[in-house]
Amino acid sequence: MTTASLHIFVPTAIRGLMARLGPRLDAAAGRPVTQIIDLNPRIPERIAAGEAFDIGLTNPEYVPALIASRHVDATTHRPFGRVPLAVGCRAGAKAEPLRHAPAIADLFRRADSIAYTGAGTSGRIFLDAVARLGLSDTLRPKSRPMGGGEPVASVVAGDTELAVAPLSTILSTPGLAPAAVFPGDFATDIDMSIFLNSAAGPGAASVISVLTASALDDELAAAGVTRFDFD
Template sequence: MSREIRLVGAIAVRPAILALIPEFEAATGYAVAARWELNPIVKQQIEASVPFDLVVINPNLVADLAAQGKLEVASQVSFGRIAMGVAARAGGQPLDLGSVAAFERTLQAAASIAYANEGTSGSYFIGLLEQLGIANEVRPKLVPTSGGQTAAAVARGEAELAVIPVSSILAAAPDVVLAGRFPSELQSYIDFAVGISTGARDAKAARVLSAFLTSAASDEVLAAKGLERR
């Protein structure tokens, strides 16, 4: 059987999973070959029959792929969730994000705001602007970015702020800092689940990796990277 496990996952979970892979490889002797894309792109690739063994993306997408016969139905398991946050350049003035009103003022005062225009987080943010009634004012300031480049846009000075999952902000340190999470009233957690391919080269190996990623022993490492267990 193959000693390499092909993992495909959402960009938002990349920092958390990468922190765990060396321990897994050392403990099991398996090697993990990982690639990362935005959630919808991962689903499209799997639907196009791109080979993989294990996937970590949004639960609804995992369920849909299982219904299509792309994933083992019984393999679906929750991985965790990531909160939405605001990123800023390191060394800047502290931002007030402690209330809905303060959050709105911060967005209104920003010169430019980066967001992932094709990802789950970006879709939520655009809808949130409409919900708050500030879309017309903030929309001209938005800087759409491709997957994995939202925090980097702040680091490069292309945007003053960015709205992305907390895990991606923490991974961009030290040039970028977590200015704060969304206020609790506006917070939207992005959930993730694990699924195993029906065409896995070594389904047993994929199950070993799934069990490792979802075990309580991994909680502390994941929390440090911005991923919370339910």
């Protein structure tokens, strides 16, 4: 096995899933695969700034600029997965999460505090959804922007009542349960695509093959991630 590791940018939203897949990625690459965790909007910034990487995952809208700047091989860009925006609460009595926008609006109105990732894709989508629900003024005093991974941690610790985060994050956080999942027709899903550096090292293409194979679909679905196609 080649000992020099490959480097893959991984969005915070799927860090739990990717940690579980780590040994399979190492085996596919024939070398260690180092996962670099960051918020979706930060990943293209780091790539554009010249940070070394072999494989990247982030929101697809950021990728055309990286292709144009020759940081990304256009022929390798493909869909990875779609994650619904969700609302997490401390785990308790098992209940089906709310899945309709009016019911989610009522949940927000009743909440004492709501945490979200201020600089993340999920935070931007949350604020847009709140505006479309007509709740911006109502929720502003009790909404708490935080750093990556902090909203769910604050709910588990009992410091905040609700956390708005990707469903994959909520499902992978011990002590947390989904109180609500935004419906797909509310334009709040978070898409992620995958690609290679134009100078990716040996084994990187094999890692992409594993991550995009249909054999992984059921495992992704259980983690809150579904497949999608580019429009």
